[in-house]
Amino acid sequence: MGKIPTSRRDFLKAAGISSLGLAVGISGFTKDASLKKITPAVLRLEINPFIIIDTSGGITLVNPRPDMGQGSTQAVPSLLAEELEVSLDKVLIVQSDGMGKYGSQTSGGSSSVRGLWMPIRKAGAAAREMLTTTAAKRWNVALSECTAADGKIWHKASGRSLSYSELADEASKLEIPKEPKLKDPKDFKIIGKYNKRLDVPERVTGKAVYGIDVDVPGMVYAAIVHSPMIHGKVASIEDTEAKKVKGVLQVIKTERTMPHRTSEAVAVVATNWWAALKGKRALKVNWDNADYAKTVDTASYFAATYEAAKKEGVNFEEKGDFTVKYANAKEKLESHYETPFLAHAPIEPENAVVHVKDDGTVEIWAPVQGPDWAMRDVCGYLKVKPEQVKINVTLLGGAFGRKAYHDFLLEACHISKELKRPVKVIWTREDDITQGPYRPGMLSHMQGFVQDGKIAGFHHHAIGESIVGQVFKGLKEDEADPWLSEEISTANNKYEFAGASKVSWTHVKTDIPVVWWRSVYASNFGWGQECFIDELAHLAQKDPLKARLEILPDERFKKVLDTLAEKANWDEKLPAGSGRGMAVFKSFGSISACCITVSKKDAGVKIDKVVSVIDCGYYVNPDNVKAQTEGNIVMGITAAIKDGITFSNGVCDQTNYHQFNVMRLNEAPPMEIHIIDSGAVPGGVGEPGLPPIAPALGNAIFAATGKRLRKLPFDINNIT
Amino acid sequence: MAVYNLSLNGKKVKVDVEPDMPLLWVIRDFADLKGTKFGCGMALCGACTIHLNGQPTRACQTPVSSVGRNDKITTIEGIADGKMSIIQKAWIEEQVPQCGYCQSGQIMSAAALLKSNPSPSDSDIDAAMSGNLCRCGTYDRIRKAIHRASAEMKVADKGIGQR
Numbered sequence: 055m056g057k058i059p060t061s062r063r064d065f066l067k068a069a070g071i072s073s074l075g076l077a078v079g080i081s082g083f084t085k086d087a088s089l090k091k092i093t094p095a096v097l098r099l100e101i102n103p104f105i106i107i108d109t110s111g112g113i114t115l116v117n118p119r120p121d122m123g124q125g126s127t128q129a130v131p132s133l134l135a136e137e138l139e140v141s142l143d144k145v146l147i148v149q150s151d152g153m154g155k156y157g158s159q160t161s162g163g164s165s166s167v168r169g170l171w172m173p174i175r176k177a178g179a180a181a182r183e184m185l186t187t188t189a190a191k192r193w194n195v196a197l198s199e200c201t202a203a204d205g206k207i208w209h210k211a212s213g214r215s216l217s218y219s220e221l222a223d224e225a226s227k228l229e230i231p232k233e234p235k236l237k238d239p240k241d242f243k244i245i246g247k248y249n250k251r252l253d254v255p256e257r258v259t260g261k262a263v264y265g266i267d268v269d270v271p272g273m274v275y276a277a278i279v280h281s282p283m284i285h286g287k288v289a290s291i292e293d294t295e296a297k298k299v300k301g302v303l304q305v306i307k308t309e310r311t312m313p314h315r316t317s318e319a320v321a322v323v324a325t326n327w328w329a330a331l332k333g334k335r336a337l338k339v340n341w342d343n344a345d346y347a348k349t350v351d352t353a354s355y356f357a358a359t360y361e362a363a364k365k366e367g368v369n370f371e372e373k374g375d376f377t378v379k380y381a382n383a384k385e386k387l388e389s390h391y392e393t394p395f396l397a398h399a400p401i402e403p404e405n406a407v408v409h410v411k412d413d414g415t416v417e418i419w420a421p422v423q424g425p426d427w428a429m430r431d432v433c434g435y436l437k438v439k440p441e442q443v444k445i446n447v448t449l450l451g452g453a454f455g456r457k458a459y460h461d462f463l464l465e466a467c468h469i470s471k472e473l474k475r476p477v478k479v480i481w482t483r484e485d486d487i488t489q490g491p492y493r494p495g496m497l498s499h500m501q502g503f504v505q506d507g508k509i510a511g512f513h514h515h516a517i518g519e520s521i522v523g524q525v526f527k528g529l530k531e532d533e534a535d536p537w538l539s540e541e542i543s544t545a546n547n548k549y550e551f552a553g554a555s556k557v558s559w560t561h562v563k564t565d566i567p568v569v570w571w572r573s574v575y576a577s578n579f580g581w582g583q584e585c586f587i588d589e590l591a592h593l594a595q596k597d598p599l600k601a602r603l604e605i606l607p608d609e610r611f612k613k614v615l616d617t618l619a620e621k622a623n624w625d626e627k628l629p630a631g632s633g634r635g636m637a638v639f640k641s642f643g644s645i646s647a648c649c650i651t652v653s654k655k656d657a658g659v660k661i662d663k664v665v666s667v668i669d670c671g672y673y674v675n676p677d678n679v680k681a682q683t684e685g686n687i688v689m690g691i692t693a694a695i696k697d698g699i700t701f702s703n704g705v706c707d708q709t710n711y712h713q714f715n716v717m718r719l720n721e722a723p724p725m726e727i728h729i730i731d732s733g734a735v736p737g738g739v740g741e742p743g744l745p746p747i748a749p750a751l752g753n754a755i756f757a758a759t760g761k762r763l764r765k766l767p768f769d770i771n772n773i774t
Numbered sequence: 775m776a777v778y779n780l781s782l783n784g785k786k787v788k789v790d791v792e793p794d795m796p797l798l799w800v801i802r803d804f805a806d807l808k809g810t811k812f813g814c815g816m817a818l819c820g821a822c823t824i825h826l827n828g829q830p831t832r833a834c835q836t837p838v839s840s841v842g843r844n845d846k847i848t849t850i851e852g853i854a855d856g857k858m859s860i861i862q863k864a865w866i867e868e869q870v871p872q873c874g875y876c877q878s879g880q881i882m883s884a885a886a887l888l889k890s891n892p893s894p895s896d897s898d899i900d901a902a903m904s905g906n907l908c909r910c911g912t913y914d915r916i917r918k919a920i921h922r923a924s925a926e927m928k929v930a931d932k933g934i935g936q937r
């Protein structure tokens with residue numbers, strides 16, 4: 055294990071680059087990102103080399119978004135390859151290592167293409183311009199006569215060409231253009247086109263390396279006994295039997311550091327993980343559980359949310375005087391919609407390899423969504439500087455938000471520091487499911503009224519634990535969760551209610567750890583918002599889709615709903631016992647709508663078909679948009695009809711996939727996805743498909759059976 | 775500890791491990807083949823699926839002591855002798871994997887299915903593949919890839935369209 059590559063030569067070596075030709079860096083990942091030329095001298099100075107065109111023909115891109123299956127290792131280089139006029143397979147990708155110079159590096163909030171769309175394209179266009187200028191000079195021809203294509207600059211008139219590698223060195227002497235000319239989208243050859251993902255072959259041959267696959271010399275393995283009530287303290291450890299297990303080396307007290315608090319744990323360290331697991335099973339730990347049997351509990355938490363629904367919340371926004379108008383309204387409704395706590399349960403459980411070395415440096419190999427956040431957390435935890443830490447980000451075997459919460463990584467840091475050797479921590483599935491953090495369970499208290507046959511009044515009172523409040527300790531007592539704006543504000547959902555509307559919030563706290571889960575609160579509040587709109591549409595005796603169109607003047611929303619109506623044959627009559635339901639929700643900059651068709655079967659219903667429509671603005675690969683939306687359909691239905699997470703007397707009732715079931719292949723319904731080419735700024739793709747799924751299903755069940763479901767999850771085979 | 779002689783992907787492998795160690799950890803940590811994955815340890819997810827004498831088997835539930843020296847163990851790494859099998863190619867054509875973590879297990883289950891039933895119906899696929907979880911939700915594509923592989927295998931059998 056070498057030193058941390060801070061020098062230019064080390065970086066180049068680590069990236070497998072023999073010689074630095076033209077390198078372009080980006081600072082400030084915004085629309086106005088500025089570009090910086092990277093010379094050997096500045097490379098040594100912590101400036102971010104994002105693109106390197108070396109003199110042997112290689113093009114390297116530092117990818118600041120780890121790939122957890124969402125396709126960032128294709129999407130990000132596509133932006134570069136497009137502007138640079140090279141094919142995708144010419145771009146070598148190096149995963150960023152969490153150093154501050156690479157800016158924001160967290161895969162989350164469906165941000166990869168949204169955040170990098172302009173900066174990476176600009177950098178590619180700048181490099182193209184510099185290479186073209188260099189070639190024109192060398193040939194002594196007008197710049198306008200030279201074009202870039204296939205990794206070369208061409209002079210059509212004379213049939214001459216020069217490869218980028220031949221030009222890179224000289225090009226690097228030019229000034230970086232401040233406003234390079236971006237390609238016209240109509241000339242795109244890669245962006246928006248079907249391209250196979252180049253990382254697929256390694257994922258079908260078993261060669262892809264995930265965190266759990268990393269081995270380093272001298273490594274030992276640890277299995278962890280976590281507190282069953284999550285926050286309990288270790289009262290005593292009985293480790294005689296555990297230590298008898300062959301291969302077990304040590305039993306040590308350790309700790310699980312979550313962003314908001316630290317809990318105690320015990321690690322069984324062994325020469326292999328099976329021995330560590332056997333040791334864990336043989337270990338007896340007695341816990342001092344304080345009052346956690348009461349505070350780590352879902353029934354009392356939900357009881358508190360229903361209590362809170364009886365009182366006024368904190369106003370997030372109000373248009374018109376909703377309270378008065380609602381009180382005076384003749385046709386009105388009030389409902390409560392509940393969503394459960396959910397585990398992310400990626401098939402690759404949490405794991406990390408960490409080596410805290412004698413010289414104070416740290417090396418990490420881990421499946422983390424955010425190398426920059428991991429860097430911050432590790433530095434804060436071990437009290438070291440970023441220069442002392444090397445993070446090797448591996449592939450992620452699914453994450454869905456879970457692997458941006460670095461408790462498992464800090465646990466490995468703690469154990470390695472204690473043992474003074476590299477250690478691989480692997481959580482069991484039981485650790486993953488019983489320990490959290492989870493998507494918070496939420497209650498939507500809905501009120502609404504109808505006027506002149508239109509949905510005219512709408513109040514969404516969002517109630518529950520706040521991620522901002524718990525994880526970031528960033529919510530004041532009298533403050534509404536600011537993340538509501540991205541989810542259920544009228545600025546986001548674009549509904550225009552002629553009477554009045556209101557969004558309010560009540561914070562109900564819990565000791566159950568919570569965090570973002572695919573599409574964050576939208577996965578909760580979409581259920582309340584879109585089922586309640588459906589209820590109000592029926593109250594107004596309107597078709598639910600048309601009732602929405604009446605209050606959705608926004609052109610993009612309209613187009614999405616019209617497309618859905620057409621593709622799902624919304625107006626076609628269904629036989630008795632069948633029904634269609636729809637929902638629309640905007641999250642992370644993209645609008646997604648879904649229509650689900652169900653039919654009665656025995657005591658329940660069967661899902662016959664799912665049609666999803668998404669307008670995510672410009673997108674990179676239509677097939678990946680489809681794949682992500684398919685994933686959202688499966689995860690969204692799972693969240694509606696499979697298991698939620700419950701805690702009784704402080705302990706999680708679910709332990710593994712037999713109690714926390716997720717959808718299986720035989721249950722996956724036929725699905726169809728349509729993408730709208732709106733040409734709007736890129737929105738997210740990884741999450742927006744999910745929020746409309748559960749409400750579309752609930753509304754379909756109402757259409758087929760007359761039964762209005764308001765609590766997730768429900769048993770689809772038993773709709774009573 | 776005890777010494778076990780195993781036949782792994784056609785090679786003889788000797789390991790010195792505890793008798794109750796599941797084949798999963800023997801394969802991953804002693805034979806250093808990491809393509810077989812851990813997901814649940816309880817035969818619930820299928821991430822650890824291998825072939826034992828051609829039969830799809832959950833390696834997390836198979837103690838090494840239950841495997842004889844002549845039993846043939848095949849993992850994802852050995853499924854096509856290093857070449858891409860028709861099934862793997864179909865997986866690429868349909869762009870099945872997202873994170874990819876479950877896919878070794880999916881492909882092992884699919885390979886066993888297609889061997890015993892070269893033209894599986896949708897319900898045959900349901901029956902054979904429902905033990906393999908995919909949290910990324912690639913089921914629709916898995917189904918398509920199996921149908922594609924089935925069609926390609928027929929073409930290959932007839933000796934036309936050799937790839």
Ligand code: FES
Binds near residue numbers: 812815816820835
């Ligand atoms: S790890 Fe063996 S079935 Fe899940």
Ligand code: FES
Binds near residue numbers: 401452871874876
């Ligand atoms: S592809 Fe991620 S779990 Fe299946």
